[in-house]
Amino acid sequence: MEQRASALRDLSERRNALQAAFDSQQDLMAADRAGVRHEEALLATRDRERRQVDALVTRLATGLSTAELADAKAASAAAAAAHDGRTSPQPISFGRWAALLMPRLGAPACTDNLIVTVAWETQEYTQARWNPLATTKDMPGATDFNSTGVKDYRSLGQGLEATRLTLEDGAPEWGYQAVLASLRSCADPMITARAVNASAWCRGCEGGQYLTALIPAVEAWFSSHSR
16 A cells, blocks of 8 residues: 555656646746737837838828928917817818917927927827817817817817817826927927827837837928928
8 A cells, every 4th residue: 555655646746747847838838929929019019100101291291281381380479369160171281280389388380399290290190170189188168089088179279279288287297398398499309209208198109109200201201391
C-alpha cells in the first residue's frame, strides 16, 4: 500500500509540474498574442493617420476657398458679428468660422491661428450644425447632435459663443488656458496644436498627435492657396 501511495504522490507531483509548465506556456502565448495585437493596433493607428492626411486636401476643399482665405486674413473684431442660422441655410467655411472665433477669444485672426483652427475643425470634421469643434456646451434651444452630447446650435453666433464658453470656463486642470494663451499670442501653429493635444479636449487621442499630425498639411494648403 505504501508503495502504491508513493507512486500516486509521484504521479500527482508530475501532473502538477506538467500543469505548471502548460500554464506558463499559455501565458507566453497570450503575451505573444497581446504583442501582436499591440503591433496591429499601432499599424492601424498609423494607417488611419496616413489616410486622414491623404484626405485632408479633399476635406479642406469643402471648408475653404481662396476668396474666403483672403477675407479671413483681413478679419477684424467687426467680423465677429454673427449671421443667424435662419438666414444662412448652410454653415460657413472652416476659415471664415475660425476668423470669427478669434476676436471672441481675444485672439488675432492671424494666419498661424487660422491654420491651427482649421486643422482642429478638420480633425473633428463634425456635421453638427454651427459646431465645427464638436463642443458639448448646452445653450438655449440647442439640441443633441449625437449620443455623446455634441450640440446642434441654432445660429452661428450661438455656436461661436458656446465654443468661447467651453474654452474660457473650463477647469484649470483641463489645460484650455494654455490653448487660449497660445492663440492670443499668435504662436506658431505647432505650439498651439501641442497645447490642444495636451489639454482635456482630446488628451492622448490619435497617439498624442490629435492636431500635430495635420498641421504640416494645413500649412502647405494655406501656403499654396495664398500664392
